[in-house]
Amino acid sequence: MMSNLSPDQQNKLVLYQQEILHWNTTTNLIGRSTASSFEREHLLNSLEILPYLEGNLPLIDIGTGGGLPGIPLAIALPQREIFLTEIDKKKLAFLQYITAKLKLSNTHVVNILPSTLFDMPCDIVSRAYGPISRVLSWTHQHAPHAKHYYLLKGTSVTEELAQANLLDACVYPLSKGYLVTWKVQE
Numbered sequence: 476m477m478s479n480l481s482p483d484q485q486n487k488l489v490l491y492q493q494e495i496l497h498w499n500t501t502t503n504l505i506g507r508s509t510a511s512s513f514e515r516e517h518l519l520n521s522l523e524i525l526p527y528l529e530g531n532l533p534l535i536d537i538g539t540g541g542g543l544p545g546i547p548l549a550i551a552l553p554q555r556e557i558f559l560t561e562i563d564k565k566k567l568a569f570l571q572y573i574t575a576k577l578k579l580s581n582t583h584v585v586n587i588l589p590s591t592l593f594d595m596p597c598d599i600v601s602r603a604y605g606p607i608s609r610v611l612s613w614t615h616q617h618a619p620h621a622k623h624y625y626l627l628k629g630t631s632v633t634e635e636l637a638q639a640n641l642l643d644a645c646v647y648p649l650s651k652g653y654l655v656t657w658k659v660q661e
Contacts, residue, residue: 480551487550487577492518494573495541502565504541520651521547521602524625527647527656531555532622533597537613538604540566542573544627545600549574549582557582558593560617593618602627607639607655626655 480488492513495504505517521544528534528548533556536545542559549557559574559582561567570584585591599621601610607626614621624644628635629652636644636655644657 484550484553488518488547491542491546491550491573491577494576495569498569498572499541502569504566504569505543516651517543518547520544520627520649522551523649524548524600524627524654525551527625527654528552528598529623530598533558533593533595534600535560535593535597535618535621537599537601537610538562539570540603542570544602545582546570546573546577546579548600549579550577553581555581558585558597559583560585560587560591562587587617589616591617594620596620596622598623598625600625600627606631607635607641611639621659623658624656628653628655 496513499505499507505513524544525548531554534548535558537560539545539559539561545557545559559570561570567584567586574582574584597618597620599610599614599618604610610624610626627649632646632653632655641657644655647654647656
């Protein structure tokens with residue numbers, strides 16, 4: 476997956492990995508148990524959704540935490556606008572730091588407040604934010620014009636789809652978990 480990226484993009488991914496692992500010693504950005512397998516568990520898992528992304532609408536990463544999958548996607552897709560949304564102040568500080576250090580001009584860090592509204596057509600991406608129903612609730616409040624969803628999910632994907640009554644969603648197996656996608660019918 477990384478072989479498709481330029482040397483500059485690969486270097487940015489390496490720097491991102493170094494920085495997130497360094498910051499993770501004092502700020503909970505990723506699970507401590509997965510730090511030793513960061514490249515496989517987090518980085519490559521985030522990038523393996525690239526072939527499924529359609530169009531070029533702004534991509535909003537809900538509850539990005541340490542920037543997953545938004546930062547790897549921003550590095551791989553420099554022409555696509557990426558919004559990294561988060562509420563935790565320590566995670567926001569890391570996101571501001573790393574996007575500046577990596578010079579990700581296509582990336583915006585957004586402190587989500589109850590009044591935050593993305594009032595434009597956009598696509599949604601999320602990894603480890605919570606159940607699909609929570610993502611739908613978030614987008615209803617903050618991104619009502621969302622057009623396409625790309626959610627990285629774990630083993631509870633079947634139950635979550637049933638609970639959210641998403642009969643037209645597509646589910647693709649990934650190296651870790653699943654990618655659930657669907658388009659909003661207009």
